[in-house]
Amino acid sequence: MVVNFPSKEWLIKYQEALNGEAGKAWQEAAKDWEGDFLFVIEADDKLEKDLTFYIDLWHGECRRVEFIEDPAKAPQTEFQYRGKYSNWVDLIHGKIDPIKGILMRKFKLVGNKAKVLRAAKAAQELVNTAQKIESVFL
Amino acid sequence: MWYFCSPRKIAFGEEALEALREVHAKKALVVTDTTLLQLGTIQPVLDLLKEEDIPFVIFSAIQPEPAIPPSREGAKLAEQEDVDLIIAVGGGSVIDGAKAIWVFYENPDLDIAEVFPEDPLVLRQKAGFVAIPTTSGTGSDANWAIVIKNPETKQKLSLAHRELIPDLAIVDPQFTKALPLSLTAATAFDALTHAIEAFTVEWRNDFSDGLALQALKLIFEFLPQVMADKDNMVAREKLHNAATMAGLAFGNSQIGGVHALAHSLGAVLSLPHAQVVAVVLPHMMRYCLSEPIIEQRYAEIAYTLQLVNTLDAKGAHTLIDKIEEFRKSFDLKTKLSDFGVTKSLLEEKMPLIIEFALNDTGSLVNPKELNKEIIRTLCYTMF
Ligand SMILES: NC(=O)c1ccc[n+]([C@@H]2O[C@H](COP(=O)([O-])OP(=O)(O)OC[C@H]3O[C@@H](n4cnc5c(N)ncnc54)[C@H](O)[C@@H]3O)[C@@H](O)[C@H]2O)c1
Ligand SMILES: [Fe+2]
Numbered sequence: 001m002v003v004n005f006p007s008k009e010w011l012i013k014y015q016e017a018l019n020g021e022a023g024k025a026w027q028e029a030a031k032d033w034e035g036d037f038l039f040v041i042e043a044d045d046k047l048e049k050d051l052t053f054y055i056d057l058w059h060g061e062c063r064r065v066e067f068i069e070d071p072a073k074a075p076q077t078e079f080q081y082r083g084k085y086s087n088w089v090d091l092i093h094g095k096i097d098p099i100k101g102i103l104m105r106k107f108k109l110v111g112n113k114a115k116v117l118r119a120a121k122a123a124q125e126l127v128n129t130a131q132k133i134e135s136v137f138l
Numbered sequence: 139m140w141y142f143c144s145p146r147k148i149a150f151g152e153e154a155l156e157a158l159r160e161v162h163a164k165k166a167l168v169v170t171d172t173t174l175l176q177l178g179t180i181q182p183v184l185d186l187l188k189e190e191d192i193p194f195v196i197f198s199a200i201q202p203e204p205a206i207p208p209s210r211e212g213a214k215l216a217e218q219e220d221v222d223l224i225i226a227v228g229g230g231s232v233i234d235g236a237k238a239i240w241v242f243y244e245n246p247d248l249d250i251a252e253v254f255p256e257d258p259l260v261l262r263q264k265a266g267f268v269a270i271p272t273t274s275g276t277g278s279d280a281n282w283a284i285v286i287k288n289p290e291t292k293q294k295l296s297l298a299h300r301e302l303i304p305d306l307a308i309v310d311p312q313f314t315k316a317l318p319l320s321l322t323a324a325t326a327f328d329a330l331t332h333a334i335e336a337f338t339v340e341w342r343n344d345f346s347d348g349l350a351l352q353a354l355k356l357i358f359e360f361l362p363q364v365m366a367d368k369d370n371m372v373a374r375e376k377l378h379n380a381a382t383m384a385g386l387a388f389g390n391s392q393i394g395g396v397h398a399l400a401h402s403l404g405a406v407l408s409l410p411h412a413q414v415v416a417v418v419l420p421h422m423m424r425y426c427l428s429e430p431i432i433e434q435r436y437a438e439i440a441y442t443l444q445l446v447n448t449l450d451a452k453g454a455h456t457l458i459d460k461i462e463e464f465r466k467s468f469d470l471k472t473k474l475s476d477f478g479v480t481k482s483l484l485e486e487k488m489p490l491i492i493e494f495a496l497n498d499t500g501s502l503v504n505p506k507e508l509n510k511e512i513i514r515t516l517c518y519t520m521f
Binding site for chain 1: 139140249251252254255256257293340341496497498499501502503509510
């Protein structure tokens with residue numbers, strides 16, 4: 001099934017993908033990972049207002065996701081990865097990798113960066129798994 | 139959008155050391171290792187500092203493949219002596235160890251693993267930094283990287299920050315005069331790998347491409363000349379320039395899978411960087427060859443080096459064959475077992491080797507994706 005990015009349906013598909021066959025490589029790479037994320041998709045000329053994905057990742061499992069429309073209602077998380085909608089599209093299409101995105105100032109990572117760098121493969125597999133979802137972009 | 143960053147000044151060629159006279163300082167910390175101290179390699183630097191009436195202290199406790207603790211000690215000495223200039227005279231180990239001293243001197247409470255390119259890093263409030271390479275290899279004198287071992291996790295950390303680029307690099311061939319041929323060949327292979335990876339990884343760009351290709355031309359032309367006559371200082375000069383150019387190339391692009399795996403093997407099995415890079419290089423190149431764009435890029439290198447007359451896929455294979463031929467003719471190690479690594483040790487350490495290799499940034503930007511099975515297969519092929 002094709003889903004719109006970004007949407008609640010997309011996020012649910014993403015959780016299913018991470019925990020299923022499509023996420024095998026991520027599960028392996030993230031087997032020691034502990035830490036939850038907010039993925040903030042910032043508004044630009046295509047996306048009207050900021051949207052936030054809450055994603056709880058724990059030892060190779062995506063335990064919980066939440067689609068947050070009001071940024072004020074976003075919970076405190078260990079990490080935040082944020083960037084404009086068009087940059088998320090480039091990331092999901094593999095045009096930039098999650099670290100290059102930060103160096104190009106297209107994304108901001110808030111939280112203990114050393115911990116994320118030590119788990120670079122898991123970060124890459126998070127993106128690879130997102131690529132496997134049949135998505136429609138704005 | 140991308141950046142090109144380099145030292146404010148690179149002095150190169152015969153008598154480049156003279157550029158040190160332009161640097162003003164109240165007191166300098168000269169960082170080196172015991173071998174270079176004993177060989178007297180650093181003496182011209184000390185003589186010049188005396189002539190310029192710049193007092194100095196020497197810190198020589200940096201070891202090959204450096205770890206964090208000696209750099210913390212060096213920072214304490216810098217603090218005690220209140221130095222305002224750090225001069226690293228040595229191979230990549232000394233330069234990286236000295237960069238870490240600089241970080242700790244200016245940020246005593248920082249966990250160095252947290253150095254991250256886009257975060258603020260305070261440097262140059264207390265001291266400036268000059269790098270004088272004595273190997274023609276790492277290019278650390280001209281780039282933003284530190285490779286340093288964390289003794290607790292045993293991992294080799296690759297850290298990067300634009301502030302870490304030395305203010306002045308002095309690329310003077312006199313410092314490589316006594317570099318034994320075995321080390322000359324191994325460190326040149328490291329430089330060659332920097333150029334090849336800079337030219338092929340996902341972060342390659344127009345600026346790094348130019349530097350990488352010229353560095354490769356110089357290495358292919360002048361390394362054999364130095365190996366045939368270790369006193370050929372003209373050839374040594376060219377090789378020295380090539381290493382710094384390759385350092386600028388990968389510092390502004392990235393290293394790739396060869397380095398990811400070499401860092402991991404080096405850390406887990408305690409192997410010297412340049413030699414293990416030479417073992418991994420052709421294997422990783424063959425693995426990446428099935429990506430059409432990489433085959434093209436290798437072919438472009440082969441054509442530029444005039445290894446072939448036409449720009450086609452055959453060149454890619456010729457390049458790898460030529461690298462293997464070089465490696466053999468210069469007596470470099472070609473297998474992990476050449477280092478005394480046993481199969482059982484390799485098997486025992488494999489999970490850690492895989493974990494470190496896959497989480498190195500080099501893996502993330504490698505032109506062909508790496509995974510657990512591939513790393514394992516490569517390790518056994520290299521055994
Ligand atoms: N920061 C970077 O950009 C970067 C890039 C690649 C490698 N590295 C790191 O650099 C380190 C390796 O550096 P290297 O390959 O230059 O070797 P090195 O600095 O470890 O030196 C190897 C040996 O050669 C000796 N030596 C150095 N210069 C000499 C000379 N002129 N005459 C005689 N002996 C000499 C040293 O005393 C040492 O015993 C590794 O830790 C590696 O991970 C860093
Ligand atoms: Fe290297």
